[in-house]
Amino acid sequence: SRSISLAVIPGDGIGQEVVAQGLKVLNAVLPQDVKLETKEYDLGAQRWHRTGETLPDAELEALKGHDAILLGAIGDPSVPSGVLERGLLLKLRFAFDHFVNLRPSKLFPNTATPLAGRPDIDFVVVREGTEGPYTGNGGSLRTGTPAEVATEVSVNTAYGVERVVRDAFERANARPRKKLTLVHKNNVLVYAGHMWKNIFDRVATEYPEVTTDYLHVDAATIFFVTQPERFDVIVTDNLFGDILTDLAAAVTGGIGLAASGNINPTGTFPSMFEPVHGSAPDIAGQGKADPTATILSVALLLRHLGYEAEAVRIEDAVCADLAERGGHLPGPSGSGGGATSRTTDQIGDALAVRVAN
Amino acid sequence: SRSISLAVIPGDGIGQEVVAQGLKVLNAVLPQDVKLETKEYDLGAQRWHRTGETLPDAELEALKGHDAILLGAIGDPSVPSGVLERGLLLKLRFAFDHFVNLRPSKLFPNTATPLAGRPDIDFVVVREGTEGPYTGNGGSLRTGTPAEVATEVSVNTAYGVERVVRDAFERANARPRKKLTLVHKNNVLVYAGHMWKNIFDRVATEYPEVTTDYLHVDAATIFFVTQPERFDVIVTDNLFGDILTDLAAAVTGGIGLAASGNINPTGTFPSMFEPVHGSAPDIAGQGKADPTATILSVALLLRHLGYEAEAVRIEDAVCADLAERGGHLPGPSGSGGGATSRTTDQIGDALAVRVAN
Numbered sequence: 001s002r003s004i005s006l007a008v009i010p011g012d013g014i015g016q017e018v019v020a021q022g023l024k025v026l027n028a029v030l031p032q033d034v035k036l037e038t039k040e041y042d043l044g045a046q047r048w049h050r051t052g053e054t055l056p057d058a059e060l061e062a063l064k065g066h067d068a069i070l071l072g073a074i075g076d077p078s079v080p081s082g083v084l085e086r087g088l089l090l091k092l093r094f095a096f097d098h099f100v101n102l103r104p105s106k107l108f109p110n111t112a113t114p115l116a117g118r119p120d121i122d123f124v125v126v127r128e129g130t131e132g133p134y135t136g137n138g139g140s141l142r143t144g145t146p147a148e149v150a151t152e153v154s155v156n157t158a159y160g161v162e163r164v165v166r167d168a169f170e171r172a173n174a175r176p177r178k179k180l181t182l183v184h185k186n187n188v189l190v191y192a193g194h195m196w197k198n199i200f201d202r203v204a205t206e207y208p209e210v211t212t213d214y215l216h217v218d219a220a221t222i223f224f225v226t227q228p229e230r231f232d233v234i235v236t237d238n239l240f241g242d243i244l245t246d247l248a249a250a251v252t253g254g255i256g257l258a259a260s261g262n263i264n265p266t267g268t269f270p271s272m273f274e275p276v277h278g279s280a281p282d283i284a285g286q287g288k289a290d291p292t293a294t295i296l297s298v299a300l301l302l303r304h305l306g307y308e309a310e311a312v313r314i315e316d317a318v319c320a321d322l323a324e325r326g327g328h329l330p331g332p333s334g335s336g337g338g339a340t341s342r343t344t345d346q347i348g349d350a351l352a353v354r355v356a357n
Numbered sequence: 358s359r360s361i362s363l364a365v366i367p368g369d370g371i372g373q374e375v376v377a378q379g380l381k382v383l384n385a386v387l388p389q390d391v392k393l394e395t396k397e398y399d400l401g402a403q404r405w406h407r408t409g410e411t412l413p414d415a416e417l418e419a420l421k422g423h424d425a426i427l428l429g430a431i432g433d434p435s436v437p438s439g440v441l442e443r444g445l446l447l448k449l450r451f452a453f454d455h456f457v458n459l460r461p462s463k464l465f466p467n468t469a470t471p472l473a474g475r476p477d478i479d480f481v482v483v484r485e486g487t488e489g490p491y492t493g494n495g496g497s498l499r500t501g502t503p504a505e506v507a508t509e510v511s512v513n514t515a516y517g518v519e520r521v522v523r524d525a526f527e528r529a530n531a532r533p534r535k536k537l538t539l540v541h542k543n544n545v546l547v548y549a550g551h552m553w554k555n556i557f558d559r560v561a562t563e564y565p566e567v568t569t570d571y572l573h574v575d576a577a578t579i580f581f582v583t584q585p586e587r588f589d590v591i592v593t594d595n596l597f598g599d600i601l602t603d604l605a606a607a608v609t610g611g612i613g614l615a616a617s618g619n620i621n622p623t624g625t626f627p628s629m630f631e632p633v634h635g636s637a638p639d640i641a642g643q644g645k646a647d648p649t650a651t652i653l654s655v656a657l658l659l660r661h662l663g664y665e666a667e668a669v670r671i672e673d674a675v676c677a678d679l680a681e682r683g684g685h686l687p688g689p690s691g692s693g694g695g696a697t698s699r700t701t702d703q704i705g706d707a708l709a710v711r712v713a714n
């Protein structure tokens with residue numbers, strides 16, 4: 001009989017609420033014969049306030065034993081900026097070698113996009129997750145004085161770039177439109193940018209059916225709002241991917257709907273699934289958070305573990321729910337949203353019912 | 358009697374055409390007693406193909422002698438990416454210490470924004486121009502091999518950050534709304550990000566009337582499309598500013614309208630004014646390029662040289678022209694645009710007539 005051992009990190013703010021709905025839908029969609037075991041990990045702002053710990057070694061070790069991780073949201077204004085991001089969230093992504101940060105963007109029916117004319121948006125960003133400006137490689141000299149110098153080093157390796165580029169070509173090749181766009185800034189960041197471009201062009205020769213394209217990151221943001229339908233799969237570096245996927249979430253109806261997977265495709269370490277949105281402390285505990293992004297992240301989790309039919313059931317349910325009910329809650333961070341105002345729980349219930357059928 | 362000694366670098370692609378219109382309007386708006394002397398510099402792709410030179414020392418020296426520089430556009434697909442950007446455009450910005458890269462964004466009447474509901478957009482981005490990831494400080498080891506490592510170093514100094522932050526506070530303080538937003542990514546780029554934030558907070562105490570705000574760059578892109586009216590003045594680093602201002606141009610009717618100034622506020626070196634758009638080789642020489650971004654850059658140039666009334670005349674003329682005629686040409690890079698399709702020359706003529714009155 002099959003089983004899933006799932007680590008759950010609810011985290012901060014609305015994390016707890018949205019994760020509860022994610023688990024509700026997960027339980028509803030899983031076949032009877034699949035045994036789901038979940039273990040909750042108390043990590044985030046409260047833990048840090050209580051103990052000063054962000055992610056102790058023992059817990060990092062324990063997390064390795066699970067098949068996957070579901071994470072709600074990390075961060076609170078009471079914690080200095082960077083402490084939990086670097087000490088917990090990014091530590092997990094780096095320790096578990098989540099080199100594919102997968103972020104699909106789709107404009108679902110009836111959702112409120114800020115774009116006039118409701119373009120047809122359906123693309124996926126493959127964001128590199130373990131290198132670039134996110135390595136924490138940098139420093140500050142004479143901190144706090146008028147002579148301070150602060151550096152941030154973007155570290156890029158052929159090893160790291162090639163594996164994520166290959167993953168993106170595979171994904172593009174498996175989609176009907178078979179189109180892959182590399183986004184970088186190789187006219188300014190010439191060292192990293194040229195390496196990305198050269199590797200991209202070389203791997204492209206192995207995928208003759210995939211149409212390729214290159215855009216500077218600044219130009220890419222223009223097309224995100226003027227012509228988002230031109231994109232199919234995008235591969236890009238860690239920081240550009242961070243920026244582009246928030247913008248993508250905004251144009252597809254808000255960050256309340258944007259799912260993500262931090263994937264280690266080799267299976268050496270568990271992959272981690274989380275909504276793109278943050279902890280939104282301003283609306284925490286009020287049943288106002290849209291759990292859809294988390295529920296769609298559960299779909300990515302299921303797909304990663306081989307439950308393709310169940311992943312599709314969740315995605316179809318979200319689509320049908322939006323088509324029927326229209327809009328969703330104003331998403332975390334005040335963006336997105338629509339006409340109806342069901343509670344977090346009601347949206348979770350509605351989707352659980354749909355996937356169970 | 359007054360005089361302006363202007364260096365003109367038409368550059369590549371549509372650069373020549375749009376600069377011609379910029380000069381036409383400049384001539385029309387200047388009072389009779391101001392003597393305008395222009396000297397053209399042959400720099401860009403053709404020069405590089407002919408001589409292998411991007412910006413020889415002699416020309417860099419000669420450029421120093423002018424009061425200001427008007428630049429069209431630099432770049433051509435026939436030149437390897439980065440050669441002209443680093444060797445000419447960025448070399449000018451760095452050599453002339455253009456630490457304030459000023460980019461106003463305004464949604465003019467009748468222009469086609471991709472945003473539904475036509476929000477009220479009128480903000481200015483103060484982009485740092487001499488530091489950050491643009492320093493060219495980086496390298497590549499074992500280039501072209503599977504063991505390649507490529508780095509890009511973002512260099513930030515308290516000296517460089519404080520001067521641009523002060524400039525932004527001055528600008529915010531002079532505007533009716535008096536609001537300044539710092540954009541960075543200090544939860545990940547903790548060294549540079551915290552330095553920016555600390556300096557920003559310290560300078561803020563000297564401007565008690567300015568309301569301040571901080572946003573991560575990813576969140577900022579969301580607000581650019583969902584709530585652009587929330588911004589008044591934005592100060593940010595070189596790379597974030599590059600990305601945000603292209604997005605800003607897109608939401609305010611396209612890159613065909615976006616002006617910029619590379620300003621050395623101390624006056625030690627000449628400041629340089631250029632449209633945000635590139636050389637758009639696909640439409641070069643066809644009279645299809647919208648010269649408005651260049652003409653608005655001429656307004657910034659005039660303001661910088663103390664001709665405030667003339668700057669306002671140009672801006673008012675653009676506003677009136679758009680209000681009356683509606684839309685403009687599809688901008689360079691296929692973005693923006695509107696209903697009418699006057700030629701480059703016709704738009705320049707129309708604006709020259711308006712400012713002369």
Ligand SMILES: CC(C)[C@H](C(=O)O)[C@@H](O)C(=O)O
Pocket residue numbers: 085089090242276544545575
């Ligand atoms: C919270 C932050 C560290 C994170 C990132 O920058 O990757 C977030 O913005 C995201 O996109 O998942």
Ligand SMILES: CC(C)[C@H](C(=O)O)[C@@H](O)C(=O)O
Pocket residue numbers: 187188218442446447599633
């Ligand atoms: C051409 C390029 C070097 C330049 C930049 O990145 O600054 C351009 O995109 C701009 O915004 O002026």
